[in-house]
Amino acid sequence: MLKGVHSMKEAEARAGEALRRLLEKIPILQIEDIEAAAVSGDWRPDLVARLLVDGREHLLICEYKSNGQPRYARSALLELRNYVAQRAPQATPVFIAPYLSPAVRQLCAEMGVGYLDLEGNARIAFGGVFIERMVADKPAAEQRELKSLFRPKSAQVLRAMLREPDRAWRVTELSEISGVSLGHVSNVRNGLIDREWASASDDGLVLSAPDALLDAWRDSYTPPAGERLRFYTPLHGSALEGAARNTLGTQDGQGHAAFASFSAAQWLAPYGRTGTHYFFADEDGLHKLQVALKLSTVSKGENVVVTVPKDLGLLADTLEPAPGAICTSPVQTYLDLSIAGERGAEAAEHLRQERLSWPK
Structure with a gap:
């Protein structure tokens, strides 16, 4: 258990450092401190940044998640928004993760939450401050994950689902129809749910965003070997x-x-x-x-x-x-x-x- 806590603290420290580097570049802004919030039973933000902007104090309330996929991002954004609304209405909520896809960045913007990822993508706006940075490349780990989702075996599962996009599928049915092992189908299922391209219902797995799935497949598609x-x-x-x-x-x-x-x-x-x-x-x-x-x-x-x-x-x-x-x-x-x-x-x-x- 301690090891998990320790590595989480390291990750939060990296997130705090990335936030500090970003904020230091803004001339009208002075950083008073960036601290980890105390652990407690209630939901608490991971980091709180105290800033002076033109002499006025401003708080950034930050949540760090080690996985920035839509499924994890959405719950973090709701927690951040609720916390700020109830505890610190003048503060700015900020979501931090190793990498945030364009879809998650858009979700942050729609929900009025600032964001920063460790690849360098950022958008934080408050008072007279507006920071926006975009880094073009997907990190290698994200590219690998996407590629594995569209490799031949996984693709057989996706093809079956796209042929009947309204159908709810049991993992066993997908395994039989695509000729792919149950373990492999489960990996595909998790990848789809994490990206919110599919959702799990009582009847099984249902595609919730076939268009977004097809867009991503097209964008990472290479000619068949x-x-x-x-x-x-x-x-x-x-x-x-x-x-x-x-x-x-x-x-x-x-x-x-x-x-x-x-x-x-x-x-x-x-x-x-x-x-x-x-x-x-x-x-x-x-x-x-x-x-x-x-x-x-x-x-x-x-x-x-x-x-x-x-x-x-x-x-x-x-x-x-x-x-x-x-x-x-x-x-x-x-x-x-x-x-x-x-x-x-x-x-x-x-x-x-x-x-x-x-x-x-």
């Missing part, structure tokens, strides 16, 4: 489309392939044609496409691009909007378009409006 092969086909127009649909539509357990990227978007939410045709396929599916579309390998001038992904879960997450027109799911197609340059970004937005709009 695997081989990207370039080919030339002599087929055009309806001959090409017919040959592709015949091949994709006869997937007899041996070999899987699907329209992807711009080619999937043509079926899901058409938006301007492109001269290149895109597919995802496994090794057997690739062979079938090579035969059916008379593909020859080229170093330039390709009009067919086939990705053979390491994560074959991508080929399990498909739709068939017309007979034989097997396409990567709207979510996967959206992600792939979002990194396909300017035209891709426009096609992605169009697809999102048509196929991925959820009631707010």
Whole structure:
């Protein structure tokens, strides 16, 4: 127990030091002291900063949390606001954490609470003082956490949930449908709840902010690992489309392939044609496409691009909007378009409006 208290005190001391460094830069401000509040049964702030501003005393009432995710931030902000309203109405509440995402910073602003994180993001306003600092980069730990939430195994869980965004899921159901272990599903569940992208109800886990989840996925998305092969086909127009649909539509357990990227978007939410045709396929599916579309390998001038992904879960997450027109799911197609340059970004937005709009 003592060890926990000791490390918390160290963390509070770091928070106090970060606050001191920030305030020292303000010429009209004099710091009288920054002290840790006494521990007691009632809720107490972690730090109280006594300042002189143009000779007038002002208090900053600060709460430090070692995790700044929305779920933890929201309760801290409410406690801070209530404490200030009841005990120190002239004081300014300030929330401090190792890192605060843009969503949490916005939450602080909406609730009228100042903030500071140990990465250097800050916004504190009172009297004649206004401090605002933004640091562009997400810290490495936050990037790692987000990346792990969107890695192939976790992504299979997210895809299942986004296919039925209104459904409440038991962890066991998600594990079965996504083919991912219970422990891994639990990690995804915790990550979603911490960020307030999902909430736990009596019936199970429900997505509460599918748009915010998809935004974050898009922002950290990188092309699927695997081989990207370039080919030339002599087929055009309806001959090409017919040959592709015949091949994709006869997937007899041996070999899987699907329209992807711009080619999937043509079926899901058409938006301007492109001269290149895109597919995802496994090794057997690739062979079938090579035969059916008379593909020859080229170093330039390709009009067919086939990705053979390491994560074959991508080929399990498909739709068939017309007979034989097997396409990567709207979510996967959206992600792939979002990194396909300017035209891709426009096609992605169009697809999102048509196929991925959820009631707010």
